[in-house]
Amino acid sequence: MTTAAPPCIILDKPQLAQNIGAVARVMANFGLADLRLVNPRDGWPQEHAWAAASGAEWPLNAARIYESVEAAIADLHLVYATTARPRELQLPILTPRDAAANLAGEVAEGHAVGLLFGGERAGLETADIALCSAVVTLPIDPRFRSLNLAQAVAINAYEWRMTTEAGAPPAFREGPAAADAAAMLGLYEHFERELDDAGFFHPPEKRPSMIQNLRSALARARFSDQEVRTFRGVVTALSQGRGRVLERLAREKAARKD
Incomplete structure (x- = not known):
């Protein structure tokens, strides 16, 4: 079994360079690099996109430009359209999580896949959605369906990442060993x-x-050796402080007798 590249991100008629840069930034956050632009409104390249990417330059540097959605997806085996607006097309409706799982299965089989996003003003045209195998939509509040382009890409990219890197990064998982x-x-x-x-x-x-209850509570904390030493230091400080208070009270009592 061969493994293809992660999903590509296709932006149809993106308007603002800053949004393209923000998309590149979240792509880099979640391990995506293949950025395809269909008829960007202000042409390409655009300096503001690199500024908005905040150092995530590789998706922008390698971005490919197409004159149509058909051309942008020609080499892909599976493409999902992302939209928050209902259309008359009878296509399967997926959440980003379900879509990511399906895409991961296709990638594992060596198939090239992609996610298609519409422009900021009007989203995707029905004709472009018809080129895709399913619609991906988010369970957002119907009172306000509009979602920033980079936010939409980020949510889908995150769900993709979770198919390959579930859980916290190793740096957060690798803590000190528990005390014996x-x-x-x-x-x-x-x-x-x-x-x-x-x-x-x-x-x-x-x-x-x-005692059983106290030991059970402390055991659940899974102290490290350093934490055990710290906690014992706290106990010692409290006991010594109590002793000093008792000594002071005894001296005060003796002074009153005198």
């Missing part, structure tokens, strides 16, 4: 000694169940 059982036992016993000294376990017959 011996370290946690030391924490439990330290904490419980101080609570005993403070008279926390009352009445005495409830001590076992109270």
Whole structure:
């Protein structure tokens, strides 16, 4: 089995260079690079697009220009049209998540695929939607269906990314290892000694169940070794502070007797 490139993004009659640049930026965010422009209103290239891309230049540098949607999708095996407006065409209606899953399956089979987006003013023409296999639409509030072009691309690009990179990036997943059982036992016993000294376990017959609840709560936190040391330091500071308060109260009491 071969794997084709990720979906291409096709913008039909985009109007503003800033929007094209913003699309390139979100494409780069989610691992897409193939940008195709059909009759951009102000021609191409446009300097403002690179400024709006904020460094995501590779989709813009490699962008291809076409005179028609037919030409832009000629090499693709599957194309979905994105629109928030109902049309009279009887095409399957997909959410971005469902569409991304279908596209991923096609890519896994080595097929070239794409997502077609309309211009900012009027969206896609019915004739262009008819060239596609399905319509992708978002469950947005019907009171305001208008969505910024880059936002629409971002939502679909995110769903595509989730088919290949589900979950948080590794940098967020790779945290310190959890403390071992011996370290946690030391924490439990330290904490419980101080609570005993403070008279926390009352009445005495409830001590076992109270300890069980405390240990269960602390275990769920999955402390690292550093966090165990920090927590034990907190317990020590609190106990020492209590001792200092008791010493001060004793001195004040003795002074009053004098």
